[in-house]
Amino acid sequence: MFMRVNEVAEVLDVSEPYAYKLIRKLNEELKQKNCIVIAGRIDRRFFYEKFYSSTTKN
Numbered sequence: 001m002f003m004r005v006n007e008v009a010e011v012l013d014v015s016e017p018y019a020y021k022l023i024r025k026l027n028e029e030l031k032q033k034n035c036i037v038i039a040g041r042i043d044r045r046f047f048y049e050k051f052y053s054s055t056t057k058n
Contacts, residue, residue: 002041002044003047004041005019005040005041006019012051026042030043
């Protein structure tokens, strides 16, 4: 259900400190939607929607 920092870093091919930064940013978005978050972890579905969503704008 959740991805840890090492998995995020591996999937995006970035350093772990940068992955922590991305997770913090994504968790802030979730907090604004009144979701409970866990530091250093990100919801897997939300992560993939944010990075690999294929929505198109007309």
